[in-house]
Amino acid sequence: MSSMIEKEILYAEAAGRVIERYGMKRTTMGDIAKEAGVSRQTLYTVYPSKEDVLRGIIRLSCGRTSETIEVECAKQVGVEAKLTAMFEHMTLAPYRMIAAMPDAADFLIGFKDAATCELDRAYDRYAETLRGILAPHQKAIEAVGLTVDRLANYVITSAKTFKKEARNEDELVEMLEVLKRMVVSITG
Numbered sequence: 001m002s003s004m005i006e007k008e009i010l011y012a013e014a015a016g017r018v019i020e021r022y023g024m025k026r027t028t029m030g031d032i033a034k035e036a037g038v039s040r041q042t043l044y045t046v047y048p049s050k051e052d053v054l055r056g057i058i059r060l061s062c063g064r065t066s067e068t069i070e071v072e073c074a075k076q077v078g079v080e081a082k083l084t085a086m087f088e089h090m091t092l093a094p095y096r097m098i099a100a101m102p103d104a105a106d107f108l109i110g111f112k113d114a115a116t117c118e119l120d121r122a123y124d125r126y127a128e129t130l131r132g133i134l135a136p137h138q139k140a141i142e143a144v145g146l147t148v149d150r151l152a153n154y155v156i157t158s159a160k161t162f163k164k165e166a167r168n169e170d171e172l173v174e175m176l177e178v179l180k181r182m183v184v185s186i187t188g
Contacts, residue, residue, distance in 0.1 A: 004060060007046050011036045012056035015047075019057070029053070058115045062122030065089050069129055079187045082133045083155075083180045090126050091159045095172055127156045137187035144186055155183060 004012075014036035019027050032053060033043040047053040072085040130152040134141060138148050158179050166172035 004056070004063070008056055009060055011038070011043055011046055012053065012060040015053045016057050016061070024054075055115060055118050058118040058122075061094075062118060062125075065093075066122060066125045066129070069126065073129060073133060079133060079137065080180060080184045083183060086126070086130065086133075087159060087176045087180065091163045091176060092169070092172065095163050095166070095169060099169070123156055123160060127152050130155060134183075134187065140188040141186055146186070151183065151186065155179060 011032065015027070015032045018031045018035045022031065027050070029043060029047075029050060030040050033040045036043060043053075047056055069086050069089050072089065073082045076082045076085055131148050134148045134152055141148055141151055159176060162172055162175040162179070166175060
C-alpha cells in the first residue's frame with residue numbers, strides 16, 4: 001500500500017463507496033469523481049479507466065488487509081490463533097463484503113479481469129506472513145514430508161479456492177476450520 005500516492009488512495013476509497021452503493025455496472029467515472037470531489041478529467045489523470053480504478057481499490061484493500069493480518073498475527077500466540085486471524089481478514093471479511101454487494105456476480109467478473117495481478121501480489125504477501133508463522137515449526141513440518149513453503153502455499157491456495165467455491169458463509173467457515181486443524185496437527 002505504501003506504493004500508492006494520496007490521490008490514488010482518496011479516489012480508490014471514493015470509488016469503493018460508490019460501487020458499494022450502486023454496484024459495479026451502474027457506477028460511472030463521473031459518479032466516482034463526484035464522490036471524490038474532483039472533476040472527471042482529474043480522476044482520469046490518476047485512473048484512466050474503470051478497470052484501473054478497480055485495480056486501485058483492490059491494491060488499497062489488499063494492502064490494508066495485509067497490514068491488518070500482520071498486526072493481528074503479531075498479537076496472537078500459537079498457530080491456531082494466528083490462522084484464525086489470517087482467515088478472518090484474508091478470506092471471511094472479503095467473502096462477506098462481496099456477498100453484500102448489489103451486483104456481486106458482475107463485480108466478481110470485472111474483479112477477476114482487472115485484478116489478477118493485484119490479487120497475486122496480495123496472496124504472495126499473505127503467503128510470506130504465513131511462512132513466518134510456520135517457520136518455527138519447520139522440523140515438525142518436514143517430519144511429515146513437507147516444507148514450510150509448500151505448506152504455506154497449500155494453505156493460501158486452499159483458502160483462496162474455498163472463498164470462491166463455498167455455497168455460503170457457514171460452509172466457508174467449516175472448510176477453513178478443517179484446513180486450520182490440519183495445519184495445527186502438522187505443526188504439533
